[in-house]
Amino acid sequence: MSRLRSRGDPVATANLAASSAVVVDGSHPQQAVAVFAVGSEVDLHALIGGLHRMLQAAQCDALDAGRVVTAASELGHNILRYAGRGQITVRIGSLGARPVCELVAEDRGPGIADVDRALQDHFSTGAGLGLGLPGVRRLMDTFDLESQPGAGTRVVVRRWL
Numbered sequence: 001m002s003r004l005r006s007r008g009d010p011v012a013t014a015n016l017a018a019s020s021a022v023v024v025d026g027s028h029p030q031q032a033v034a035v036f037a038v039g040s041e042v043d044l045h046a047l048i049g050g051l052h053r054m055l056q057a058a059q060c061d062a063l064d065a066g067r068v069v070t071a072a073s074e075l076g077h078n079i080l081r082y083a084g085r086g087q088i089t090v091r092i093g094s095l096g097a098r099p100v101c102e103l104v105a106e107d108r109g110p111g112i113a114d115v116d117r118a119l120q121d122h123f124s125t126g127a128g129l130g131l132g133l134p135g136v137r138r139l140m141d142t143f144d145l146e147s148q149p150g151a152g153t154r155v156v157v158r159r160w161l
């Protein structure tokens with residue numbers, strides 16, 4: 001299994017290393033969790049629209065919302081292109097005392113043979129620009145990718161709000 005974890009800032013890395021889960025308080029008006037199936041372009045539109053509404057409800061500023069929505073779009077397009085189907089779970093909640101948005105993109109597609117290469121700018125096996133994953137890594141505060149060839153790919157990213 002290949003695994004890559006961004007060095008990120010020390011707080012983020014420490015939280016990930018401890019496998020802390022993002023806590024979503026359902027009674028809190030600004031916190032929410034949603035699972036978006038990804039199997040078609042229509043699903044991607046629903047993901048982008050739904051995520052945007054969740055971030056607006058959380059009173060997320062426009063710049064952060066744009067980053068998170070762009071990251072979700074890139075991860076969703078990768079699921080569609082390389083795995084055919086999968087899902088993205090969005091959590092807007094808190095980690096420690098900090099407000100955060102987490103995306104978990106999962107599929108059971110072919111996996112990524114060389115994660116380090118896949119994270120380099122301009123590496124693509126699909127005639128793309130090869131800027132999706134490295135772009136997501138730059139847009140978000142934490143980045144964690146696990147992939148097993150033949151079994152699938154799981155990307156967990158977080159952005160402090």
Ligand SMILES: Nc1ncnc2c1ncn2[C@@H]1O[C@H](COP(=O)(O)OP(=O)(O)OP(=O)(O)O)[C@@H](O)[C@H]1O
Pocket residue numbers: 074078079082083107109110111112118119123124125126127128129130131132133134153
């Ligand atoms: N979910 C996935 N399953 C299998 N392989 C993947 C997945 N996501 C990415 N990859 C692999 O990682 C490579 C790099 O992905 P990245 O998103 O950076 O570029 P791209 O999709 O090829 O092009 P772009 O996103 O710029 O249009 C892909 O070409 C593909 O080989």
Ligand SMILES: [Mg+2]
Pocket residue numbers: 074077078128131132133
């Ligand atoms: Mg891509």
